[in-house]
Amino acid sequence: MIKIKNLEASIDDKTILKGIDLEIPAGEVHVIMGRNGSGKSTLANVIAGNEAYEVDGGSIAMNDTDITEMSIENRALEGIFLCFQYPVAIPGVGMAYFLRSALNAHRKHQGKDEMDALEFLNNAKAILSELGLDDSFLKRSINDGFSGGEKKKSEILQLLTINPKLAVLDETDSGLDVDALRTVAKGVNKFKNENNSVLIITHYQRLLNYIKPDVVHLMIDGKIVESGDMSLVERVEKDGYSWLEK
Amino acid sequence: MIDSIKKSSLEFFNTNGLPSKKLENWKFTSSKNFKNFNKSLSSDEVKKIESDELSIVFINGVLDKDSLENFKFADLIEVKNLNELTKKELLYCSESFLNESMFNLGVSEFENGSYISFKENSVIEEVINIKNYFFENGQNERMSSFNIFHINEGSEISIIEEDIKENFSIFNLKLNKFICENSSIFKHGKSYNDDSQTHSLSYNYYEIEQDVALSVDSMVKSSFFNKEFIEVDLNKVGSDAKINILNLGKEEQHIDNNILINHKAEHCTSFQHVRNVLDNKSTAVFNGKVIVAEGAQQTDSNQSNKNLLLSLESNAFSNPQLEIYADDVSCGHGSTTGALDENSIFYLRARGIDYSSAQKILIKAFAKEVIDDFSLSSLQDISEIALDSWIDG
Numbered sequence: 001m002i003k004i005k006n007l008e009a010s011i012d013d014k015t016i017l018k019g020i021d022l023e024i025p026a027g028e029v030h031v032i033m034g035r036n037g038s039g040k041s042t043l044a045n046v047i048a049g050n051e052a053y054e055v056d057g058g059s060i061a062m063n064d065t066d067i068t069e070m071s072i073e074n075r076a077l078e079g080i081f082l083c084f085q086y087p088v089a090i091p092g093v094g095m096a097y098f099l100r101s102a103l104n105a106h107r108k109h110q111g112k113d114e115m116d117a118l119e120f121l122n123n124a125k126a127i128l129s130e131l132g133l134d135d136s137f138l139k140r141s142i143n144d145g146f147s148g149g150e151k152k153k154s155e156i157l158q159l160l161t162i163n164p165k166l167a168v169l170d171e172t173d174s175g176l177d178v179d180a181l182r183t184v185a186k187g188v189n190k191f192k193n194e195n196n197s198v199l200i201i202t203h204y205q206r207l208l209n210y211i212k213p214d215v216v217h218l219m220i221d222g223k224i225v226e227s228g229d230m231s232l233v234e235r236v237e238k239d240g241y242s243w244l245e246k
Numbered sequence: 247m248i249d250s251i252k253k254s255s256l257e258f259f260n261t262n263g264l265p266s267k268k269l270e271n272w273k274f275t276s277s278k279n280f281k282n283f284n285k286s287l288s289s290d291e292v293k294k295i296e297s298d299e300l301s302i303v304f305i306n307g308v309l310d311k312d313s314l315e316n317f318k319f320a321d322l323i324e325v326k327n328l329n330e331l332t333k334k335e336l337l338y339c340s341e342s343f344l345n346e347s348m349f350n351l352g353v354s355e356f357e358n359g360s361y362i363s364f365k366e367n368s369v370i371e372e373v374i375n376i377k378n379y380f381f382e383n384g385q386n387e388r389m390s391s392f393n394i395f396h397i398n399e400g401s402e403i404s405i406i407e408e409d410i411k412e413n414f415s416i417f418n419l420k421l422n423k424f425i426c427e428n429s430s431i432f433k434h435g436k437s438y439n440d441d442s443q444t445h446s447l448s449y450n451y452y453e454i455e456q457d458v459a460l461s462v463d464s465m466v467k468s469s470f471f472n473k474e475f476i477e478v479d480l481n482k483v484g485s486d487a488k489i490n491i492l493n494l495g496k497e498e499q500h501i502d503n504n505i506l507i508n509h510k511a512e513h514c515t516s517f518q519h520v521r522n523v524l525d526n527k528s529t530a531v532f533n534g535k536v537i538v539a540e541g542a543q544q545t546d547s548n549q550s551n552k553n554l555l556l557s558l559e560s561n562a563f564s565n566p567q568l569e570i571y572a573d574d575v576s577c578g579h580g581s582t583t584g585a586l587d588e589n590s591i592f593y594l595r596a597r598g599i600d601y602s603s604a605q606k607i608l609i610k611a612f613a614k615e616v617i618d619d620f621s622l623s624s625l626q627d628i629s630e631i632a633l634d635s636w637i638d639g
Binding site (some may be wrong): 048049050051052071072073076077081082084087088090091092093098101102105106109141142158162 | 587588589590592593594595596597598599600601603604607608610611612614615
């Protein structure tokens with residue numbers, strides 16, 4: 001699915017990623033954990049193509065297509081979806097209009113006809129119902145006046161509507177109460193299948209109680225220094241990260 | 247009587263000349279292009295305009311009385327020539343207007359101004375279209391007009407003003423006075439969708455009595471130069487004035503709003519919301535002032551000016567002001583100027599929406615927040631179509 005080779009990236013001349021190697025095959029859920037400032041969110045943003053970051057070396061490929069130099073929107077159309085840690089509020093742009101515009105951009109890219117408003121609304125309402133959200137959600141402006149939990153649910157609504165190939169969840173679990181956490185996990189579990197992949201960036205084990213990862217990676221100072229199974233998460237919960245530096 | 251008023255106004259203009267940048271309301275506005283226009287010569291040619299039953303037509307600023315024959319509500323209005331009014335009736339308006347040399351020039355030049363009075367308790371649900379047609383008599387003409395609308399007690403009137411002209415150069419110097427008597431509702435919509443050769447300078451005075459609901463909504467696009475003065479006197483208790491303005495500027499357009507709201511009585515509310523979207527080398531000016539007089543307690547007033555700059559060469563000058571002489575009031579004001587938010591663009595692009603479309607979505611969202619506040623749904627529709635074509639253009 002995605003292959004990242006020796007990726008180096010910086011922002012404002014400060015090097016953050018110092019040689020990331022990561023491969024996530026289709027059908028797998030990978031987790032990246034690490035201290036604050038280790039480069040986890042930078043990696044998520046660089047995968048999504050955030051132009052605030054400079055790629056200084058290495059490459060990112062999606063299904064054998066090199067996307068390292070690709071624009072943000074073309075990466076999205078190639079199947080990359082970033083669940084934002086801090087989703088922006090955009091007053092005046094309705095959720096329904098935005099979601100349908102995004103969905104139809106993907107359908108056009110895939111050579112499909114645009115989805116009409118009625119079909120879109122029926123699909124969106126079905127997803128909202130599964131997430132325990134009211135239909136009025138669609139009438140609101142993007143994330144405007146949303147609670148922290150609603151913002152994260154909005155991201156999952158978008159994920160399930162667009163149905164990308166790779167979902168990158170950048171600390172989607174932060175700030176969520178238990179009920180919202182379950183809703184988010186339910187959405188991610190509904191999304192994942194043998195044809196797509198999930199990359200979860202998190203500080204905590206609690207989301208992983210609901211979404212079982214295949215591989216866990218630990219990041220220190222811009223590099224993945226350890227990869228393994230769920231036992232790594234348990235070790236981090238118990239001992240933190242200092243043992244990795246020895 | 248009218249001749250002596252015109253004569254003294256012309257003397258005022260000749261003494262003071264074109265407004266200079268030393269004046270507060272002209273600090274960021276050049277009047278040098280005004281020299282390129284000459285007073286319009288009256289034409290004997292009779293223009294015939296087909297009007298519908300909901301329209302009142304003005305031709306070169308003068309009421310087309312033929313249009314009243316078709317007007318559905320002709321029996322609810324009374325029409326007089328401004329020559330029939332007393333000096334007080336004619337020129338009871340803002341002191342600041344009387345001290346404006348261009349206002350005086352307009353007074354000295356207008357011909358056949360009309361006083362249109364809606365009778366007491368005239369409740370008209372349909373929107374009346376005020377269609378201002380302009381025809382070229384000669385080159386580079388300054389067409390001055392002066393008209394008064396009187397909304398009598400208990401009346402509910404909605405109008406949308408629209409300027410209609412072919413593609414020729416004109417300086418439209420427009421003076422309007424609106425009198426809203428007790429318990430009236432007046433919704434005044436304006437849609438300026440002129441071509442790039444129009445210079446428009448307008449002075450609009452609103453005299454507001456007790457328990458009046460006034461809304462003034464306008465959208466400007468395409469005029470080369472558009473400077474508008476709006477002055478509202480809230481003279482008696484319990485009235486409300488809402489002003490929502492959206493301006494769209496491109497190329498070297500200059501768009502200029504000067505709003506003064508005088509709270510002279512208790513328990514009145516006012517709201518100003520002006521947004522400018524500026525591309526290329528366009529410029530916008532906002533001079534907004536609220537004056538709360540001593541004794542105008544329980545005033546609730548808010549003014550907001552937001553400017554979206556789409557190019558490095560566009561400019562916005564914002565000057566929101568409050569003068570408060572009462573001690574039990576709630577008044578707020580604010581102003582922001584900035585470019586499109588890069589984080590918002592990234593968010594939209596990360597969902598597969600291309601850069602250009604993301605920009606258009608954000609511009610529309612910014613502008614539409616004003617349009618959504620317009621009190622007339624038909625003006626909302628007109629404005630949204632105009633906005634879409636401006637963004638796509």
